[in-house]
Amino acid sequence: MIARQHVEEIERVLDGRATGRDCQVSASWKRCVELYGMDPTRADPAHIVTEAELRDHRMQAERMIASARSGLQNLFRQVARQNYTVLLTDAKGVCVDFFGDRDFEDDLRGSGLFMGADWSEQLAGTCAAGACIVTGEPVTIHQDDHFGNAHTALSCTAAPIYDSMGQLAAVLDISLLQSPSPKSSQNLAMSLVTASARRVEMANLMAQSRREWVLRLSASPEFLDVDPEAAVTLDGSGRVIGFTRAAGKLFGGADGALLGQRIDSLLDLSVEDLPDLMRDRPTEDRVINMPDGGALFGHAIAPQAPKSPREVTGRLRMRGGPLDALAGSDPVMQRLLLQAERLATTAVPLVLSGETGVGKLRLARALHVSSGKDHSLITLECAAQTPDRLIDALSPPGTAGATLVLRRVEELPRDAQAVLTALLDERPGLRVLTTSCVDLGQAVRDGGFHKPLFYRLSGATLVLPPLRKRQDLGWLVDRLLRRRAPDDLRLSPAARADLTGRAWPGNLHELERVLDVAAALCDGRVIDLPDLPPPAETGAEPSGEDSLEEVLEACGWNMARAARRLGVNRSTVMRRMRRAGVIPPG
């Protein structure tokens, strides 16, 4: 009966008659019928993407998930008692993060309030996340506002999350399986979800802007330092290079038109004034005049460190190539792979250095494949070489233009080092790629490595970072797991947190062994904590010389995780931060 009334009301709306529905809802109903060809009498179940598709969606949204995590947790703490579920969808509508009451897991899954549910309007019909993606505005879709009969018990409120370029990046949604009938019961939900979305945008902007000036803005001095309303990122000349949605609205450039504008054209303020707006001045004194005669309060945050040469300066050109497959979104690796790609087609001899198991040999092979030449690849284990063996290995015809990989060259016996130097001089067509776990320059200075050989091998050096400093550790874990069990073996959240928090002194060698054991031990398709072997005890202090900031950055500034990766406790991390003057972003 109710279903029939619902269908009849949709028909009236399609005929252009007013039925008292919110205009956002009636516009979405029209799209469902006229654009997507949907039938309101059908009660399609929730659409859940496959495990493999979900992994891809999560990988794409990795940064936003990290920025949103603590905001989602906070929001869930506030609304869990009222039985709300908190969802983060990506810009396509797929739920990539989720907090809900485990006691209702089956009901939540059945209703699509779960990880992997696809809430795009084209598939799910009128729903909060879907309508929010289409309109770019917050919306409540309450009970029979939903288009499909399958969802008319739900009440969902969603707000968009924009990235710092003004593009819609995600949607934050809070939903109830059962709710009171007046739609106004969700007004508070709307306030909470829009405020949380604003904070996630702020966290995301701060995470991306450590090397730039950030100007945070608030209409009231009381909230300026604790919960500002808007923020812009500025380059050294005062041009806007990032902004939150609220800043876009404030300056009338929400769709990206704000990018590139100078701050002195927007406010009575130049880049030279920013130091006066830093936290050491009383909040009330940090007033900024607006061109329309109004005023705002400003909090300027200085760049945290000078631009490092290791920062990403460009993107890999060869999408999908063998080099591109070696890393996820780790900025140090991306920069290194960009250099590797440019060097691959040259004859420059390269040293690939880094701790054991960071992927040096793998990189050497990818460089060989990317060279574009159809020559053979000769790999020599240096520890096993004698002068005679070297001569034998490099004598057969066809080796003249080959790629020669010298693996762990620091282990090459001293007498073989001089012979290799002479052999290389006789074979100028060989492309030499050398892997080393030590600093070869230091080995030369210490007298342990033949200087003439060093200068023949080290045209350029590419230093691979250890796993504990990689921001794409989660990506690597998924990649190695997929290779072990292509058919949807996955990690429980606790197992994933454990793996991404380890120090990994054996790097990929160690991670591969741990996943081998876990895949063998786990029952069913989910690897859980008890399936993981404990970290290998080597007595090594893996991170003594690591920059604290690098490890913290790799851990998304999560101190507990950084403490585990560094093998110290949390208070030691905080003490070291104070001593080094390292300040967390935001």
Ligand SMILES: Nc1ncnc2c1ncn2[C@@H]1O[C@H](COP(=O)(O)OP(=O)(O)OP(=O)(O)O)[C@@H](O)[C@H]1O
């Ligand atoms: N990007 C990657 N993705 C997945 N697996 C990788 C990647 N890089 C390396 N591996 C795997 O990790 C293991 C260690 O890699 P590799 O042998 O290249 O390291 P290495 O630094 O040369 O080690 P060592 O210093 O001990 O010689 C290998 O099994 C390799 O296949």
